[in-house]
Amino acid sequence: MSDNSGFPDKPSPARMYDYYLGGKHNFEIDRQAAKQVIAFYPDMPYAAKSNRAFLRRVVPFLSSQGINQFLDLGSGIPTEGNVHEVAQSINPQARTVYVEIDPVAVAYSQQILEGQKNVASVVGDVREPDTILNHSQTRSLIDFKQPVAVLMVAMLHFITNDAELYRIVRAFRDAVPSGSYIVITHSCYFEGVKSDPTVDKVESIYAKAMEGLKIRTRDEVMPCFEGVELVEPGFVDTVIWRPEEPQNNPKWSGYVAGVARKS
Numbered sequence: 001m002s003d004n005s006g007f008p009d010k011p012s013p014a015r016m017y018d019y020y021l022g023g024k025h026n027f028e029i030d031r032q033a034a035k036q037v038i039a040f041y042p043d044m045p046y047a048a049k050s051n052r053a054f055l056r057r058v059v060p061f062l063s064s065q066g067i068n069q070f071l072d073l074g075s076g077i078p079t080e081g082n083v084h085e086v087a088q089s090i091n092p093q094a095r096t097v098y099v100e101i102d103p104v105a106v107a108y109s110q111q112i113l114e115g116q117k118n119v120a121s122v123v124g125d126v127r128e129p130d131t132i133l134n135h136s137q138t139r140s141l142i143d144f145k146q147p148v149a150v151l152m153v154a155m156l157h158f159i160t161n162d163a164e165l166y167r168i169v170r171a172f173r174d175a176v177p178s179g180s181y182i183v184i185t186h187s188c189y190f191e192g193v194k195s196d197p198t199v200d201k202v203e204s205i206y207a208k209a210m211e212g213l214k215i216r217t218r219d220e221v222m223p224c225f226e227g228v229e230l231v232e233p234g235f236v237d238t239v240i241w242r243p244e245e246p247q248n249n250p251k252w253s254g255y256v257a258g259v260a261r262k263s
């Protein structure tokens with residue numbers, strides 16, 4: 001993943017996202033790719049911030065439903081309002097396992113989590129659910145007999161094959177007991193749109209990154225919620241998923257969010 005100089009030789013989606021959020025954990029190669037995306041899609045930083053704000057809202061919702069175990073898949077580089085911080089501010093006993101494919105993001109997470117209880121950060125690829133579910137750190141923090149929230153936030157669009165997408169979500173859904181929640185946000189086309197030159201450009205930039213990107217229609221993502229029940233307001237743009245304040249004419253973020261309970 002790095003050239004002989006020790007710097008990464010490909011942009012990383014984790015670090016590009018960090019750049020959109022205004023973070024400092026990115027390299028020149030990530031910034032260049034992120035700036036290309038922003039040139040085609042100037043609302044990208046707004047979209048990333050809206051997604052992150054959703055994440056900060058959904059954890060208190062899950063806690064209010066009695067959830068105190070969080071498996072955060074594709075957790076990215078730690079930033080303001082990390083899952084374990086929000087969860088532990090509500091229930092100090094809440095346990096969180098962060099799983100991330102980018103080793104730079106995991107190294108940084110482990111550095112800032114050092115010495116903290118009830119939280120771990122591990123390298124993992126969601127395409128290998130069994131490895132993640134059986135990881136010693138996962139097993140030491142998550143009791144799979146008790147409800148778990150599986151967070152797949154702004155991550156599944158990096159699984160470009162549809163069959164693989166559904167297989168992954170099914171595997172995690174099947175591993176958690178009744179009362180658990182599946183949380184998904186996914187980059188989607190505007191309602192009713194099925195192709196868009198801007199999307200093609202953005203996907204072509206990510207095609208040269210560590211992970212490719214596939215923006216989907218809402219209908220293409222909906223099978224991810226098979227066997228679980230979406231809570232209100234359903235699978236909707238992140239900005240209108242239970243906003244803290246009523247939204248008049250909210251601006252579409254492009255990240256669509258759904259929170260579903262397993263009965």
Ligand SMILES: C[S@@+](CC[C@H](N)C(=O)[O-])C[C@H]1O[C@@H](n2cnc3c(N)ncnc32)[C@H](O)[C@@H]1O
Pocket residue numbers: 013014015017051052055073074075076077099100101102105124125126127152153154155158159211
């Ligand atoms: C856009 S970031 C989202 C970070 C965080 N979930 C959030 O919403 O703020 C997506 C993350 O998914 C990670 N990712 C992509 N493909 C992955 C895979 N196959 N397994 C694990 N993580 C992956 C990326 O490295 C990146 O950090």
